[in-house]
Amino acid sequence: MKVAVSILMNNEAPRLTQLIGHLKFLDKKCGIYFWDDN
Numbered sequence: 001m002k003v004a005v006s007i008l009m010n011n012e013a014p015r016l017t018q019l020i021g022h023l024k025f026l027d028k029k030c031g032i033y034f035w036d037d038n
Helices: 010-020
Strands: none
Touching: none
8 A cells, every 4th residue: 555645734634534535546736645555
């Protein structure tokens, strides 16, 4: 499993826990990289 999370606002950190279970993509516009567990 690769994990790369970049430029994540401190107040968004709790939300990451929810996102990783639902989203597998990287959004360069937001500067946020979610991991791909495949």
